[in-house]
Amino acid sequence: xxxxxxxxxxxxxxxPGDGRPLKxxxxxxxxxxxxxxxxxTNDDGRQTxxxxxxxxxxxxxxxxxxHLYLDGSHHAESKVPAVFPIQGGTVEVRTSGFGLKRxxxxxxxxxxxxxxxxxxxxxxxxxxxxxxxxxxSRWIGFLSVxxxxxxxxxxxxxxxxxxxxxxxxxxxxxxxxxxxxxxxAWGNTLIGLATVAASTxxxxxxxxxxxxxxxxx
Numbered sequence: 001x002x003x004x005x006x007x008x009x010x011x012x013x014x015x016p017g018d019g020r021p022l023k024x025x026x027x028x029x030x031x032x033x034x035x036x037x038x039x040x041t042n043d044d045g046r047q048t049x050x051x052x053x054x055x056x057x058x059x060x061x062x063x064x065x066x067h068l069y070l071d072g073s074h075h076a077e078s079k080v081p082a083v084f085p086i087q088g089g090t091v092e093v094r095t096s097g098f099g100l101k102r103x104x105x106x107x108x109x110x111x112x113x114x115x116x117x118x119x120x121x122x123x124x125x126x127x128x129x130x131x132x133x134x135x136x137s138r139w140i141g142f143l144s145v146x147x148x149x150x151x152x153x154x155x156x157x158x159x160x161x162x163x164x165x166x167x168x169x170x171x172x173x174x175x176x177x178x179x180x181x182x183x184x185a186w187g188n189t190l191i192g193l194a195t196v197a198a199s200t201x202x203x204x205x206x207x208x209x210x211x212x213x214x215x216x217x
Contacts, residue, residue: 017074099203
């Protein structure tokens with residue numbers, strides 16, 4: 001019921017496109033723009049290309065927009081999370097603080113397919129690394145998870161210490177807690193940068209976990 005309500009709200013946010021042409025992806029847009037494609041074949045054999053374009057840095061209005069292009073022309077736009085009805089189903093787009101966490105084609109029957117990242121985008125380059133060096137790709141993914149777990153554990157320890165040492169905290173009930181790990185300021189900075197890098201790497205593969213990646217944000 002809640003999912004259907006969110007779906008209807010997302011559809012209501014859609015605005016028609018203005019027909020402008022899709023701009024090429026530039027190398028300096030690696031971490032500020034996501035570009036994904038979907039090719040579908042019509043009943044008459046003609047191929048249709050849908051493209052999702054998300055500019056992460058365009059948040060002057062307080063939200064991120066997803067733009068849908070049809071055969072290279074601007075077809076529709078919506079605030080994220082976005083749901084675009086298209087041929088045979090919908091395209092769903094959701095973002096996190098580090099990039100995309102969902103960009104899927106969902107058919108009317110409920111099957112889901114990840115759109116193909118543009119080859120020159122950061123997501124496309126990460127996907128190419130996964131295809132050409134799968135073992136290295138798995139190790140990078142594993143390292144990202146380890147970094148986020150370590151960062152989460154340190155965050156929990158620091159929060160527990162601060163809460164139990166507050167003047168009117170819960171120390172009177174459970175006693176004070178001292179974190180066994182006391183990092184200097186530069187150590188906390190390095191951990192923070194590492195967790196941001198790890199969540200960004202996972203976002204390039206559209207991987208997201210509310211506790212790991214949400215905590216990093």
